Amino acid sequence: MAHENKSWNEIKTNDSWAIFKIMAEFVEGYDKMASIGPCISVFGSARTKTDNPYYQQAVDTARLLVEAGYGVITGGGPGIMEAGNKGADGADGKSVGLNITLPFEQSCNQWVNHPVDFDYFFVRKVQFVKYSQGFITFPGGFGTLDELFEAITLMQTTKIERRPVVLFGTKFWGGLVEWVRNTMLAEGNISPDDMEYLLMTDDPAEAVKHIDDFYKSHKLRPNF
DSSP states (O other): OHHHHHHHHHHHHHHHHHHHHHHHHHHHHHHHHTTTOSEEEEEOOTTOOTTSHHHHHHHHHHHHHHHTTOEEEEOSSSTHHHHHHHHHHHTTOOEEEEEEOOTTSOSOOTTOSEEEEESOHHHHHHHHHHTEEEEEEOSOOHHHHHHHHHHHHHHHTTSSOOOOEEEEOHHHHHHHHHHIIIIIITTTSSOGGGGGGEEEESOHHHHHHHHHHHTTSSOOOOOO
């Protein structure tokens, strides 16, 4: 019994010290992101290859975002994230990589010119939301869905102000949006207004225009 108590005490001690590491990640992230200026988060799969049409469309979208005056934030990894950073850096824009330390992924891709490293997913997600003026979500997996619905949930619950949200790839996202409308909305689990958060498109120019049109009547400013 004494041995078990000792183990539990060690766990509690480790948890207490972890708080300081978490605080340090928040402080570093805030310090680096606060001076970058208005950015748009580009989400999408790390597994997207360079010959996938979505890769080049993400490059083009990021380039247009920079030309419109925004920086680009990605998770800093390969695939769609790399494409977003490549488009931003190639247009001489601010290309932010919020890189998460994982055993099976490398550090930031070569197109990131503002890297920020994290060990904790939840700290990283706060940076995505706090410093993003909008969200463009390309096809991806569970992580992409997590980032997308995190942002929408925070807007739905008014924890953050409304931001424009783009789902890029009508073929990929169409089934999900149809299910949300025909099942979630029909069951009364969301309200009709919640659907207004989303724009689906296959056109980089339309995606950027949607964001620009939003900010013709809204102020650019961080959340929280």
